[in-house]
Amino acid sequence: MSGAPAAAQPDPRTIPHRGLITVSIMLATVMQVLDTTIANVALPNMQGSLQASQDQINWVLTSYIVAAAIMTPVTGWLSDRFGLRQVFIVSAAGFVATSMACGLATSLEEMILFRLLQGLCGAALVPLSQTVLLTINTREEHGRAMAIWGAGIMVGPIIGPTLGGWLTETFNWRYVFFVNLPIGALALAGMVLFLPNTPKRQRGFDFFGFAMLSLFIGALQLFLDRGEQADWFASAEIWIELGLAVSGLWVFTLHVTGREHAFIDPKIFTDRNLVTALVMIFVVGMILLAGLALLPPMLQNILGYPVVTTGIVLAPRGVGTMISMLVVGRLVGRVDTRILIFTGLCLTAISLWQMSGFSIAMDETPIIVSGVVQGLGLGLVFVPLSTLAFATLEPRFRADAASLFSLMRNIGSSVGISIVSVELAHNMVISKADLASHITPFDPNFTNVASTMPLDETTMMAVLNQAASAQAAMVAYVDDFKLMMIISLCAIPLLALMSPPKKQAAAGGGDSHAAVME
Structure with missing residues (x-):
């Protein structure tokens, strides 16, 4: 929805306690x-x-994913209507309170609610x-600011499983939610004390537009999350969710383009950098969380790593x-931003x-080395992309654009996890059938192996079946990694659509001190 442009505010450097606000x-x-x-x-413990x-x-x-996805697009309207400070504090307080309620839940119904x-x-x-x-x-400091923001966004999901595993093993599953209390209390104290008040903009609420966008997002998330459990298109539920998602998106698109005061102002999509960045962050979301969804079960189920060891191996x-983001925060503005993103995508693909090349017989070294390289690559992509997305955008659109940026990253994560899960299951069946076809008394390799195993026939076949299953699973994981490599390479041509840094400065230089903070 459009509204009156926010008035230009004093130099952001005059805002006190910027460091404490950031923390x-x-x-x-x-959190x-x-x-x-x-x-x-x-x-499993919760179950x-x-x-x-x-x-x-x-x-x-x-329930968490769908609710968060539906509410994300409305963040811009809420911050304009009620004030950014007020919405931020209420959201953080509500998150802490509901986290405690989750930890105290005594039934499945309570937990889902x-x-x-x-x-x-x-x-x-x-x-x-x-x-x-x-x-x-x-604007000169945006690169460093986005490096700090990106560090929290990208490192959080990486350490999440490790911290969750440690809390569950050391205490119990309820502490997975209770851990938010001390973090949230510190965050709330800082925001109440230091976060400035914000000016408000009168924006009417386009309920129909919000309803259609919510229908699309909610149905899409259910389609992606429930698909594997419901056997995808063999289930009527999945067809209904897909139909609702397509219908919601279609009606929302027609509504936005044909209405003067729509839920999301169509003018926001005239910024080419933002639109291109939204597509690219979708791809980054696919790679980041899809990879995190694959590696822990691979390490635990195939290589036999305990939960804590898995976390230690993935920590690098x-x-x-972190290293990449600290470095790139200083490079943004000095080096062509598109070169940084290109380098990051190449490192990610590498x-x-x-x-x-992973195999069942490998040690931790390939996992650690590839993890560090991927961490460096994703950091080089995320920070410049976050900066470039807002480089030419009017400050009054920042809250809406930030909501769309987070939404596309989350949808990309859901799509990526669904794709790799489907491919993993499919390729595992194919690989298992191919390997099993060689386990016959007429295959010389089988005869040679069987002659070295002092086991009865039933036990021997069980051992070989288990080995074939593990090998087939590893082949399926490797195929998923190849697919993700191709996806990351396909994002590189999108860089040609983004404005070079000099044009960014020209387009956005006049807004360097425009802000929405008081």
């Missing part, structure tokens, strides 16, 4: 991002405690933190991301190529 909002951001992955490892089936316990994740409310409260935290950092820093990926 406070980043604590809230990390929310952690919850996208930290609860996954606790599901027994809440007396839920495998299908039912998955709604603990689904509290997780849904947690998703509604937490949806605004990530886009608002990005908006605040863009607002309290001048986060270290690589890491996935390295991962396509």
